Amino acid sequence: MTDTAKLTRIDARLADRRRIDALLAIVARLRDPEHGCPWDLKQTFASILPYTLEEAYEVAESIELDDMNELREELGDLLFQVAIYARMAEEKGYFEFADVVEAIAEKMLRRHPHVxxxxxxxxxxxxxxxxxxxxxxxxxxxxxxxxxSVLEGVAQALPALVRAEKLQKRAAHVGFDWDELDGVVEKVREELQECEQAVADGDNFNARVHEVGDLLFSCVNLARHLGVDAEQALRAANHRFERRFHRVEVCLRAAGLEPAPAQRERMERLWETVKHEQR
Structure with a gap:
């Protein structure tokens, strides 16, 4: 088939932009050696990975903001990542987009024998x-x-909070877990005391890293036992802090002031006021 014929066929697929094959045709055009986009042609699996992670977090943010229009757009961006990975794999003879779909379909059928x-x-x-x-x-x-190992397959690239929760769930599935919430709470207290002790003993920096890591891991365990997703909880806390601190800045500037160490006491008073207002 000539290049002109290939492009004509792609143009025909683009006529209906709501179809998956239209997206695949767009990706094929972008990766076409003669007629494609120079930027897209230079990309590799490794170079696109950061964009994929970014798109996944943007999906999460649109859900947290309950913005369905934004979610629709972000899901499209994430789907494009899947399509371009599959295209690059097809070019190398590894697999095609249809193989990706077939694999996930078979997996879902296999994992839902009750359905x-x-x-x-x-x-x-x-x-x-x-x-x-x-x-x-x-x-x-x-x-x-x-x-x-029951822990095998928990991806190393996951955010640390997410990975900690998955590791704990795997261990809990074979009985390695606290039976009561009181034990989890006491473990958090114990790890906090060990952090304090490390500071009091003047331990080296690596020891502090070790103790803080243990404390964070125990906090994830506490969240899990409370039925709370630790990653989402921390993301929500980040949003609250950002929103409240922006309000503190607005209040300061209304008084002709700027955030600075010299305004610490005023900022703390404003912070408590903002917290009360936003509850």
Whole structure:
């Protein structure tokens, strides 16, 4: 097929922009060696990765803001990432977009035997236990080893809070967990005391990093036992801090002042006032 014929076929697909194959045609045009975009042609799996992470966080932000128009756009941006990865893989003969779709479809069918098969679960807990058992079997099959760690497969690239929660859930699934919330709370207190002790003892910086890490990990455990997503909770806390501090800045400037160390007491008073107003 000539280049002109290929482009004509792509143009025909672009006529209906609501179809997946239109998106794939756009990506194909962008990656066309003769007629594509120079920037897109230079991209690799590694170079696009930061953009993928950014797009995923922008999806999360639009959900947190309950902005459905923005969510629609951000989901499109994320879908484009999938399409361009698949295109690059196809160019190298690894797999195609259809293979990606087939793989996830097969996985969902396999992991939901109570929906697409003959299994019958009476509760969400039973369904979750089945899901984890199937995933564990998949990990063993991939590893081609008789014994595979229950922690295997938790991606290293995940945000630390998210990864901590996933590791804890894996361990809890095989019984390595606190039975009561009181034990989790006491562990947080213990780790905080160890941080304080490290400071009092004048321990080196690495020791402080170690103790703070243990404290954060125990806080994630507390969040998990309370049914709270630690990553989302911290993101929400970040938003609250940002919103409240902006209000403090507005109040300061209304008085002809700027945020500065000299205004610390005034900023703290304003902070308490803003917290009370925004509850």
């Amino acid at each position: 697409f098969g003959d299994e019958d679960f009476s509760s969400e807990e039973e369904a979750r236990a089945s899901w984890e058992a199937i995933k564990a079997a998949e990990r063993r099959a991939k590893g081609e080893r008789e014994h595979v």
